[in-house]
Amino acid sequence: MQGQGLVGMVAVAPKLSSAARRRQLREKVIAGVITAMAFTGIAALVLILVFVAKEALALFLDAEARHEASLSKMFLPQVTRAGRPATFMWQPVSSVPKVSMIPLFIGTLKTTLVSMVVAVPVGVAGALFAAEFAPRRLREVLKPTIELLAGIPSVVLGFFVLMVLASFMQDTFHVSSRLNALVAGLGLSLAIVPVIFTVTEDALTAVPRSYREASLALGATPWETAWKVVLPAAAPGILAACVLGFGRAIGETMIVLMASGNAAIVSASLTDSARTLSATIAAEMGEVVVGSPHYSLLFFLGVELFVFTFVLNMLATTWTRRVLKRLSGAGA
Secondary structure: OHHHHHHHHHHHHHHHHHHHHHHHHHHHHHHHHHHHHHHHHHHHHHHHHHHHHHHHHHHHHOHHHHHHOOHHHHHOOEOOOOOOOOEOOEEOOOOOOEEOOHHHHHHHHHHHHHHHHHHHHHHHHHHHHHHHHOOHHHHHHHHHHHHHHHHOOHHHHHHHHHHHHHHHHHHHHOOOOOOOHHHHHHHHHHHHHHHHHHHHHHHHHOOOHHHHHHHHHOOOOHHHHHHHHHHHHOHHHHHHHHHHHHHHHHHOOHHHHHHOEOOOOOOOOOOOOEOOHHHHHHHHOOOOOOOOHHHHHHHHHHHHHHHHHHHHHHHHHHHHHHHHHHHHHHHO
C-alpha cells in the first residue's frame, strides 16, 4: 500500500510542477504588461518634452529667428517708436516684431497669485472642516459636491466668469476694465479649489487617530488639536495640494483666455487687463506660420511653463523631505 501511495505522489508531482510553471509564467506576463504600461506613460512624457524642446531650439539655431527674437528683445525694454521711451511689448506679428515676454510673465503672475490667495485658504479650510468637524452625513454630501467642480469643463467655467462674474465685479466695484487679472484669478480659483480640497482632505484623513486621541487626552480642545497637531502632521500632503493647484493655475488656458482681457501690458494693478503665457499659446498657435520665428517662440513659451512647474515641484519636494525629517525626529 505504501508503495502504491509513493507511486501516486510521484505521478502527481509533475502535474503540480506544470501547474506551478504555468502560474509563474502568467504572473510574469501580467507583471510585464503592467511594467510596459508604466513605461509607456514615461515614454509619452519624454517624447512630448523632446518635441517641444526641438521646436523651441530652432529659435536659437536659425539666424532669422535669432534676429527677430533675441534675448535682449525678450527681456529688455524696446523702442517701439522714435521719440518715445523704451517699453515692454508683445506684438510678434508686425513689420518690426516686438516679442518682450515681460508682459506675459506679469499677467501670468497676477492671475496665478489671485487664484492661489483665494483657493488655498478656501480649499484647506474646507478640507479641515470636512475631515475634523463635519458630521458624517454632511461630509458625505460636502465632499462629492466640491469634487464635482473638478469635472466641470474649464470652458464652462470661463463662460460663467465671462458672463456673470465679470459683470458682477464691474457693477460692484466699478472697475475700468470689465475683463482683468482679478476676474481671471477668481475664475481660476474655482478650478483649483477642488484639487486642493481633495488632496488636503486625503492628507488630513491619513493622520493617525492616535495623534488626535493623545492631544485630546492632554486637555487640548478639538480646534487646538486640528490646528496644532493634525495640520502640521499633514503639512507635506497640504503642500503637495498647493503645488498641484499652482500647476493647474499656471497652465490653465480657457478661463484666462476668456476672462483676462488678453491685453499684454505691464501693470501692477489687478484691475487692468492681462495676458498669460498659456493664453498666448492658445490664441496664436492656430494662426502662426509653421517653422517661422513666431512658431518657435510659442514653443519656447511652452518650455518656460514646464521649467516653472518643474522648479516649483523640486522646491516643494525638498521642503517636504525636510518637514518629514523634522517630524520623524520629533516623533523619535
